[in-house]
Amino acid sequence: MRALLLGGAGFIGLHLARRLVADGHQVTIVDDFSRGRDDADLDRLRADPAVRVVSGDLTSPDTWAALPTGWDQIYLLAAVVGVRNVEQDPARVIRVNTLSALHLLDWVAPGERVFFASTSEVYAGGVTAGVVPVPTSEAVPAMISDVAAPRFAYAASKLLGEAAFLHTARAKGFETVVGRFHNVYGPRMGADHVIPEMSLRALRGADPFPVPGADQYRAFCHVDDAVEAMLRLMATPAATGQLVHIGNDREETNIGDLAKLVLRVAGVSPAIAPGSAPPGSVARRCPDLSRLRELTGYEPGVSLEEGVRSTFAWYREHGWT
16 A cells, blocks of 8 residues: 655654655655654664655645646545644644645645645634533534634634635545544653643753643543554445544543653652633543544554553653753
């Protein structure tokens, strides 16, 4: 199988590439390295004869003109993500995420199969407003409570992408699956997400140990489980044209308890200093995975403690302090 990973040098992309190569497939990675990391992990993957790495800006038509068609699977993972990045430059979020999606829709050939990576943020406003239940299914209304708020630029760009892929696929004759990720974490995801942030604070010896949003709840999904869900969906004909939640609904946890787990894994015991949640963050997030299970038989396989341990170990071993 020939797979094209757009944004494949990033967090989920590299884990997906490793899995595809391990399964015996040919992989081409396209990334502009503005967020995807050009590092030793990618170098090891690049050395595999089954892998080709292309440096390219997916907002530029020239990049698309140079790419061949005829792929068995295409994954659009490229996006500006992370609350800090989104709040600092929401205009860039809209531009990069939207242009990457629209260029792909113009370029893709009939018969190809495309995975579009979306986010649970598209309905977070509805949870905050009390009109969307948790655990949350795909059938709930998507709701952006304040379109002018910088952090919702990301949700708006992904909501547009969902609609664009689902409608254009029917009109243009290609296959698509839209996956909404819910709090995916793991090794090599940068420093702008809660589990890496806590791991780095613990490694740096923070005392007191700040825990913003300690009273909030999340259901975290290890990246290996997210990759498994993606591959199952892309291999399932019945998933074509479907919007599917991807995550782990088995271990919803309080953020304060998550901090205690990270500190136990780190072997330190500072004073915990609960703080206010970041503005606009949803109080609770947990997916309803009924559709994913019915389509693919997927079940999460990595426990929260196992995943936190592997993530913390990666940051410690790679000198992130």
